[in-house]
Amino acid sequence: MNKSILAALAATCLLAAPAMAADTVKIGLVTTLSGPNGVIGQHMKDAADLAMEMLGNKVGGLPAQIVYRDDQFRPDVGRQVSEEMLKRDKVNFMTGFIWSNVLLAAYQPIIKSGIIFIGSNAGPHEMAGSMCEPNYFSASWQNDQTPEAMGKYMNDQKMDDVYLIAPDYAAGKDMVNGFKRYFKGKIAAEVFTKPGQSDYQVEISQIRSANPKALFIFLPGGMGIQFVKQYAQSGLRGKVPLYSAFTADETTLPAMGDAADGNYEVSFWSPDLDNPRNKEFVAAFRKKYNYIPSYYAAQTFDAIYMIDDAVKAVKGSLADKKDMIARIEKADFPSVRGKFSFNTNHFPIENFYLLKISKDGDGQYIRKIQSVVFADHKDAYYEECHMKASK
Amino acid sequence: MIAVAEQVLNGVQFGITLFLMAAGLTLIFGVMNLVNLAHGSLYMVGAYVAAATFNATHSFLAAIGAALLGTAALGIAVEIVVFRALYQRDHLDQVLATFGLILFFNEIVRMIWGATALYAQVPQFLAGQVELLPGAPYPTYRLAIIGVGLVVGLLIYLLVMRTRLGMLIRAGASDRTMVGALGINITLLYTLVFGLGAALAALSGALAGPVFTVESGMGDDLLILAFVVIVIGGIGSIRGAFIAALLVGVVETIGRAFLRPLFGLIMSGPAADNAGPATASMLIYILMATVLFFRPQGLFPRARR
Numbered sequence: 282m283n284k285s286i287l288a289a290l291a292a293t294c295l296l297a298a299p300a301m302a303a304d305t306v307k308i309g310l311v312t313t314l315s316g317p318n319g320v321i322g323q324h325m326k327d328a329a330d331l332a333m334e335m336l337g338n339k340v341g342g343l344p345a346q347i348v349y350r351d352d353q354f355r356p357d358v359g360r361q362v363s364e365e366m367l368k369r370d371k372v373n374f375m376t377g378f379i380w381s382n383v384l385l386a387a388y389q390p391i392i393k394s395g396i397i398f399i400g401s402n403a404g405p406h407e408m409a410g411s412m413c414e415p416n417y418f419s420a421s422w423q424n425d426q427t428p429e430a431m432g433k434y435m436n437d438q439k440m441d442d443v444y445l446i447a448p449d450y451a452a453g454k455d456m457v458n459g460f461k462r463y464f465k466g467k468i469a470a471e472v473f474t475k476p477g478q479s480d481y482q483v484e485i486s487q488i489r490s491a492n493p494k495a496l497f498i499f500l501p502g503g504m505g506i507q508f509v510k511q512y513a514q515s516g517l518r519g520k521v522p523l524y525s526a527f528t529a530d531e532t533t534l535p536a537m538g539d540a541a542d543g544n545y546e547v548s549f550w551s552p553d554l555d556n557p558r559n560k561e562f563v564a565a566f567r568k569k570y571n572y573i574p575s576y577y578a579a580q581t582f583d584a585i586y587m588i589d590d591a592v593k594a595v596k597g598s599l600a601d602k603k604d605m606i607a608r609i610e611k612a613d614f615p616s617v618r619g620k621f622s623f624n625t626n627h628f629p630i631e632n633f634y635l636l637k638i639s640k641d642g643d644g645q646y647i648r649k650i651q652s653v654v655f656a657d658h659k660d661a662y663y664e665e666c667h668m669k670a671s672k
Numbered sequence: 673m674i675a676v677a678e679q680v681l682n683g684v685q686f687g688i689t690l691f692l693m694a695a696g697l698t699l700i701f702g703v704m705n706l707v708n709l710a711h712g713s714l715y716m717v718g719a720y721v722a723a724a725t726f727n728a729t730h731s732f733l734a735a736i737g738a739a740l741l742g743t744a745a746l747g748i749a750v751e752i753v754v755f756r757a758l759y760q761r762d763h764l765d766q767v768l769a770t771f772g773l774i775l776f777f778n779e780i781v782r783m784i785w786g787a788t789a790l791y792a793q794v795p796q797f798l799a800g801q802v803e804l805l806p807g808a809p810y811p812t813y814r815l816a817i818i819g820v821g822l823v824v825g826l827l828i829y830l831l832v833m834r835t836r837l838g839m840l841i842r843a844g845a846s847d848r849t850m851v852g853a854l855g856i857n858i859t860l861l862y863t864l865v866f867g868l869g870a871a872l873a874a875l876s877g878a879l880a881g882p883v884f885t886v887e888s889g890m891g892d893d894l895l896i897l898a899f900v901v902i903v904i905g906g907i908g909s910i911r912g913a914f915i916a917a918l919l920v921g922v923v924e925t926i927g928r929a930f931l932r933p934l935f936g937l938i939m940s941g942p943a944a945d946n947a948g949p950a951t952a953s954m955l956i957y958i959l960m961a962t963v964l965f966f967r968p969q970g971l972f973p974r975a976r977r
């Protein structure tokens with residue numbers, strides 16, 4: 282008697298288990314969690330966790346779970362962990378990706394699996410143009426857009442003889458191209474450095490002998506900390522002003538200290554962006570983690586809410602991918618950017634702001650919005666995108 | 673001409689940084705026949721302890737002192753707990769175990785100090801620039817690193833070649849069993865050498881903190897270059913490590929600064945943009961291969977009998 286009850290119970294559990302698993306929405310998030318750039322991954326992971334907490338660990342009413350994987354800042358590893366997530370974890374959505382070269386490596390397998398993929402940082406130009414796909418969305422920007430804003434600002438200031446430095450990888454080339462699209466003055470030189478380089482004394486000596494009027498750099502993460510500090514130590518900072526994109530931000534400012542005081546940056550977002558949704562996000566984030574969120578965090582937070590909105594629209598029926606894609610295209614979720622819409626290539630149309638680095642009331646360095654450089658700015662590649670009908 | 677002189681100076685400075693790292697590595701590798709991949713972790717710990725101490729006390733000397741003592745103590749602890757079990761194992765086991773230590777230490781510093789890089793500042797009295805070459809002011813702090821590196825190099829050379837401890841170290845490297853049979857406590861000797869190596873790595877890290885980023889994993893890239901240096905210099909030779917470090921530093925720097933313009937003279941702009949940096953990053957490995965082809969034991973091999 283007892284035995285048969287147990288057997289029946291066991292059988293019920295076995296039968297019930299797969300059904301439960303199918304009802305849990307799994308979101309795969311690939312980012313860099315180890316090594317020098319692990320801090321960026323930390324911002325993204327913390328933001329995703331915060332979004333899940335605020336959503337009560339559900340997306341669109343279904344219980345949800347985020348699966349995190351570390352790409353180790355390497356394209357081959359990024360592709361491998363993505364394939365693992367698709368095959369073994371059977372994720373329903375993918376998001377994350379800091380680095381353009383890692384994203385480009387993992388892009389095809391994810392797209393071919395047919396699941397909806399919302400990148401939350403990198404935006405290589407290929408994916409906004411000829412390689413655009415119905416099931417890919419960007420919750421961030423196309424790489425060229427941010428440096429375009431700096432190019433426009435420096436052009437409007439009638440600057441001339443500008444020296445450019447970026448790392449030698451996919452995004453570095455995009456950044457320089459974006460800058461040059463709107464900057465019409467003379468370019469003193471374009472220098473591409475080794476990704477992950479730590480000593481910039483060679484380049485700084487070259488800048489001194491070239492003697493340009495201004496310097497524009499794109500050196501994300503640890504590279505930027507090192508360049509900005511070494512530049513200040515060289516004594517050149519007072520002579521050749523430094524402008525940057527994705528370099529002096531909330532992940533790097535604590536380590537730069539005074540070396541970045543007064544520098545200009547550009548971004549689509551800043552912690553002081555004035556809208557109710559952003560205030561709610563920044564306050565909740567600072568309360569939970571006790572540090573200031575970066576745009577990496579803001580983008581990832583938005584990406585999770587896009588997924589929530591899509592699942593809500595199809596009332597939890599995850600097989601209706603077409604309807605979910607149509608819903609995400611509407612961009613009807615509450616964005617920390619305030620106003621938000623998608624272009625035909627599934628990349629955002631958004632504002633870009635000029636930011637200045639200065640101290641806040643607590644003596645911490647933060648980025649403050651100065652002015653709008655571009656309103657509702659579209660990327661330069663959307664006309665090359667001929668989206669096939671969604672599957 | 674000034675531009676070339678300035679880049680040579682940059683190369684020397686980079687070489688000295690490498691030397692501080694490689695000196696400890698070559699001592700440990702040469703004397704104890706131990707491949708220690710975790711040497712970069714000791715460099716990182718040194719940088720973290722120095723930065724944290726400096727931010728708390730605002731004293732540069734206290735920061736350096738804390739980094740040296742703290743990391744030497746940590747090194748000795750690791751030697752006793754981990755490495756004593758590894759001396760008799762082959763190099764592959766040592767690589768595996770010390771690689772594990774790298775992951776362990778990277779995670780530990782992240783747990784203690786957080787994922788964000790730590791702020792490390794140049795002390796006020798070294799913050800300016802010195803106009804060593806006309807029209808090219810050079811950061812005082814980097815000149816100070818050159819000075820410290822030269823003094824430390826001389827001290828280690830004297831220690832190994834001119835003192836009783838150095839004699840024991842050299843003897844222990846040649847024949848461990850015989851030195852033990854003569855009544856010398858070889859286990860203690862190895863622990864001391866390891867502590868010394870750890871202190872050198874810490875000094876290098878503490879000095880590098882204000883120039884580079886104090887972050888988890890900061891020593892890993894430098895470690896590869898330090899291995900190149902000790903292989904070129906001859907494993908176990910302090911003099912070899914010094915010459916090889918300067919050679920690697922200058923070749924790397926000159927390559928990075930001048931190959932691109934040089935290639936620009938003989939090929940189109942975009943092609944030179946690709947070929948220049950690519951060749952520059954290969955240069956030190958080409959140097960290593962060339963040296964090993966003519967002198968498989970390195971430039972200054974230890975005498976073998």
